[in-house]
Amino acid sequence: MPVNLSAPDPSRLFPVPGVRIGVAEAGVRKVGRKDLTVFLLDEGASVGGVFTRNRFCAAPVQICRDRLQAGEPIRAMVINTGNANAGTGEDGLARARQVSDALADLLKLQPGQVLPFSTGVIMEPLPVDRIVAGLPAAVADAQPNHWARAAEGIMTTDTVPKAFSAKARVGGVEVTITGISKGAGMIRPNMATMLGFLATDACVAPALMKPLAQALADASFNRVTIDGDTSTNDSFVVVATNKAANKPVSSLDSDDGRALLSAMQDVARQLAQAIVRDGEGATKFIAIQVDGGKTADECRQVAYAIAHSPLVKTAFFASDPNLGRILAAVGYAGIDDLDQAKIDLHLDDVCVAVNGGRNPAYREEDGQRVMKQAEITVRVNLGRGKASETVWTCDLSHDYVSINADYRS
Amino acid sequence: MPVNLSAPDPSRLFPVPGVRIGVAEAGVRKVGRKDLTVFLLDEGASVGGVFTRNRFCAAPVQICRDRLQAGEPIRAMVINTGNANAGTGEDGLARARQVSDALADLLKLQPGQVLPFSTGVIMEPLPVDRIVAGLPAAVADAQPNHWARAAEGIMTTDTVPKAFSAKARVGGVEVTITGISKGAGMIRPNMATMLGFLATDACVAPALMKPLAQALADASFNRVTIDGDTSTNDSFVVVATNKAANKPVSSLDSDDGRALLSAMQDVARQLAQAIVRDGEGATKFIAIQVDGGKTADECRQVAYAIAHSPLVKTAFFASDPNLGRILAAVGYAGIDDLDQAKIDLHLDDVCVAVNGGRNPAYREEDGQRVMKQAEITVRVNLGRGKASETVWTCDLSHDYVSINADYRS
Structure with missing residues (x-):
């Protein structure tokens, strides 16, 4: 659907x-x-x-x-x-x-x-x-x-x-x-x-x-x-x-x-x-906005790392706020001099992580509420500059596997 | 399993x-x-x-x-x-x-x-x-x-x-x-x-x-x-x-x-x-060998592009020799001056593509036979040099999605 x-x-x-x-x-x-x-x-x-x-x-x-x-x-x-x-x-x-x-x-x-x-x-x-x-x-x-x-x-x-x-x-x-x-x-x-x-x-x-x-x-x-x-x-x-x-x-x-x-x-x-x-098997539409980058390129690089992570995508499918997976993707996106202590993460209006660690005020039920929505914005602030970029993606569901395992048959 | x-x-x-x-x-x-x-x-x-x-x-x-x-x-x-x-x-x-x-x-x-x-x-x-x-x-x-x-x-x-x-x-x-x-x-x-x-x-x-x-x-x-x-x-x-x-x-x-x-x-x-x-949901063990590269780095780059493609991985899961997906991954691996007309593809002993196109002698049942195996070697020859690298990966199955949608619950 x-x-x-x-x-x-x-x-x-x-x-x-x-x-x-x-x-x-x-x-x-x-x-x-x-x-x-x-x-x-x-x-x-x-x-x-x-x-x-x-x-x-x-x-x-x-x-x-x-x-x-x-x-x-x-x-x-x-x-x-x-x-x-x-x-x-x-x-x-x-x-x-x-x-x-x-x-x-x-x-x-x-x-x-x-x-x-x-x-x-x-x-x-x-x-x-x-x-x-x-x-x-x-x-x-x-x-x-x-x-x-x-x-x-x-x-x-x-x-x-x-x-x-x-x-x-x-x-x-x-x-x-x-x-x-x-x-x-x-x-x-x-x-x-x-x-x-x-x-x-x-x-x-x-x-x-x-x-x-x-x-x-x-x-x-x-x-x-x-x-x-x-x-x-x-x-x-x-x-x-x-x-x-x-x-x-x-x-x-x-x-x-x-x-x-x-x-x-x-x-x-x-x-x-x-x-x-209408992505194959998609159940959620996700905007990934990366702010605070030095360049637009590095913002896109981080946004795509998040958007391509099978672990992030399956967590969205499950409506599971297993949001450390997003931080992991930020970390391996390829910015060599990234300082994890400067990174903030929001899910819509919910502040999940500040300064590279869990926001003390973050409550799992707030993350859960947003994860259940059909449309979600992930906002990452890299704390390095003024560039900003957004990419759009969807989740990874059982139907993606079914569709692509059966495509030619 | x-x-x-x-x-x-x-x-x-x-x-x-x-x-x-x-x-x-x-x-x-x-x-x-x-x-x-x-x-x-x-x-x-x-x-x-x-x-x-x-x-x-x-x-x-x-x-x-x-x-x-x-x-x-x-x-x-x-x-x-x-x-x-x-x-x-x-x-x-x-x-x-x-x-x-x-x-x-x-x-x-x-x-x-x-x-x-x-x-x-x-x-x-x-x-x-x-x-x-x-x-x-x-x-x-x-x-x-x-x-x-x-x-x-x-x-x-x-x-x-x-x-x-x-x-x-x-x-x-x-x-x-x-x-x-x-x-x-x-x-x-x-x-x-x-x-x-x-x-x-x-x-x-x-x-x-x-x-x-x-x-x-x-x-x-x-x-x-x-x-x-x-x-x-x-x-x-x-x-x-x-x-x-x-x-x-x-x-x-x-x-x-x-x-x-x-x-x-x-x-x-x-x-x-x-x-x-023992990869999450794995049903197949796949070696991806890339030969004929100019450098070991570019061989690895191509091998990882294939290994990470969700479309390639779901085709392996389905035992579906939809092998054009492998060529597509070779094409987007990031080698700017790649010449598709020099690329050969083998699946174990089966020659699937030569000079960037389907091998005229390739028969789908031969590809099918190899795809059904639990262990498969994909061999790509880039036709650019003498470097060679191998990486190992697995397929992408329904169980991968299940495991990662349920991991914390």
Whole structure:
């Protein structure tokens, strides 16, 4: 059961002018599942993306990187679930190209104008024939109001589709922002999540798309973790269709840039947090805030050490305030000159430890009360400086083991 | 159920002349448990130790480090389970001193001649009164042949006591080596394991004890991981009672030094591997061998990334050859210039991937056959150089979650 997350109401997802989406059942891995999604972009759209830092990155990730770098105008994206096309070598690259070339043919585009994405099992050959056979149906299905369908179409072990939408004012003009994401396991984005797509009709200078995607990922997908496993397929793509009447945003440091970034960040953060709320087996949503660091990097390092500790995660699952496990994770996070005598720990409003030892006023029943909540904030103060960072994670439950022991069966 | 590990046969554990061991029930956390162990060392023993790198190291760890540094001859060690005395601040240091001072009084030693050790729950005050009250019984129990009792006396979530013993020839003289260890969770030693004690009657120059302890830890405890959680209390102590007739070993690079090191390493490795075999919830024992690295460090880095991946560990639990997860972990291990096209993967004798892609000859049933075994070797070749390293780990099962969700209850 996801933590405080329900399926999106399709009527609350605003279409983004210039984007049409179609979904089909191609039988990639299982029959009767929406497993093939296409995004069709009107001429004039700008696209930016950030991708996994995993050195074993999937074939489609390599192709997306090359095509965005080459700068041909992107007009379509094709996403399959059920097969990640990762760990597939040269043959995998050829298969990813066959799929995107087939879509380019259908749409009368150049091959370099299509971005392919895959998610699913690693190290199995992509079933090109079935995917190509499904493309006409996906294209025929394309509509501007199909965001909820797309959110469903890219799910793998997700239990709930993830889509969010917002309106914002940029340069005095109302613009629309809508996005979808997927992912529930192998989630420790190191650039972006498994798959995230965010579109706006705002006018944005093409050169700004890559830094915009990076800034959005840094504030959202690069702040979440479920199991510490950085995927081979993480991809986060941002589209500006340039259909709105605003003066093109050319800097993130301008008033317009800040307004757009802030509104898009809200949606990106909701998409990223939705992945954690629907984390495999998750029963709790946990924000880990590390204050008082010398640098933002060391704050994140400590926050991730806590977020990845199986012992901390199982204690949250059990609602057991065995909070010394958090201190242990702080201690092994890798800050060589950390002084344990300066460290404080809070659980929501409850002060658990001060100066590296148990707070004399701390009562187990107070810790217990917070641990029972579905949403919890862990606050660690390192007592070394002024930097602060927050990451979001979930607990580790029996269902995580069940889901991942049974995933392929 | 531990993986191919049974309780030691007390008759096969050789006493080490100069070491007596006593165990008592002090009721530290639960009644009716052997939870207090003392080691009494004859005059003339040399002692070396290595300790956790966790910056939140426990109070007894801080005291042990100081006392070994100060160099007063160590004559006794006291170990309690049920309480780690970590995350306890200044008060914890005072309590650890009270316990070891009480033992020094009983034995008419100086305070600096006693080393204290604790293992158990973090961030709870050490019950000094109950431990001190138990000391006379532990001292009265002391016998040279109590190694099996001691192995039982230091257990926490261990299901099986861990003790190994060997005879070796050093400088033409037969010497004895016997050791015990404990630990099943919060195991990713970063110097040593939760607790390991290894003694020999060989004569060893006192100045060699610290490098000897380090060399032994590096070849054994620093090569195992269960859950990636580096403990606050990891301590590995090596004792040479200097009772044997060999000429004192003064260098690890001499013939005698190599003979002693090799024999002690065998025992230390058995003790370290026993911890993995009895890892919380473990059903499989997995050796991860990484070859073809540029440096030993990067081989270890990749091996630990695989060993810590929850997805890899749950696949082993399920006997599911979902082996792309191993490639993904190789990819995110942090080697920036890794070339995926050079990577090979074997599971025992089965070649799974070559040149970064699935081996065309690989058949799922071959992977399945190996995955069903209780002991498995994963071999990754990075294709970058000549370095090679091996670490040992276990799978991640439902029981790991159960044990750690219920540990304190």
